[in-house]
Amino acid sequence: MTRPLRLVAVSGGLQRPSRSAALAAHLLDLISDELPCEQRLVELGQLAPQLAGAVWRTHLPDAVERELAAVEQADVLVVATPVFRGAYTGLFKHFFDFVHQDALVDKPVLLAATGGSERHALVIDHQLRPLFSFFQARVLPLGVYATDKDFTDYRLQDEALIERARLAVRRALPLLDLAQEVVVA
Incomplete structure (x- = not known):
């Protein structure tokens, strides 16, 4: 019998509501439409x-430790962060500094980011990919970057972006299927 994939998204957004959290939730839903999953959204702004x-990790309260454990035990990870001064938020990095360095080895990770304009779109390749390469994660082929104008009331509205998100998930499915086979084994 197959258990559902543990699908965890981490949003580096510091506010609620958050465009990064909305993008992460959208990606969670797209993946769940394709594969049986247990979804969890970790909003770092709420943990700040x-x-x-x-x-030190030993100094973290239980609520933060539970979220770190969920990330480390996930079968698939989605990460989304707002761009702040050309990179992910400091809180996002601080959270991942507590993740055990071997916990994400070979874990499929879908990268996403949000920013005020298109000029920050390379944050996915210049900031997020190197971070998750350090963890030896299987960074999925396409990242998803959204700007403020792609949202209305914190919901994705831009059709081109919605299609890119679908394409990112479609291209990721072979790796996600592998993750599901590992779950079965």
Whole structure:
């Protein structure tokens, strides 16, 4: 018997509502439409007061530890962050600094980011890919970048972006199917 994939998304957005969280949720839904999944969305903005001052993982409160464990135990990971000064948010990096360095080896990771304009679109390739390459994750072929104008009331509205998100998931399916086979084995 096959258990559903543990599909976890991490949003580096600091506010609620968040365009990054909305993009992450959209990608979670697209993947869940294709494969049986248990979804979980980790919103770092909600963890900020408990996370920001910690230096060692042993000092983290249980709520943050549960979210880190969910990321480490995920079968598939979706990450989305707003662009802040040309990179992911500091809180996003701080959270991933606590992830065990071997926890994401070979884990499929779909990269996404949001920003005020198209000029930040390379954050996926110049910032996120190197971070998840350090973890030896299987970074999925297409990332998804959205700007403020792609949203209306924190919902994706731009058809070209919606199609790119679908394409990113379609191209990822062979790797996600492999992840599902590992779950079965």
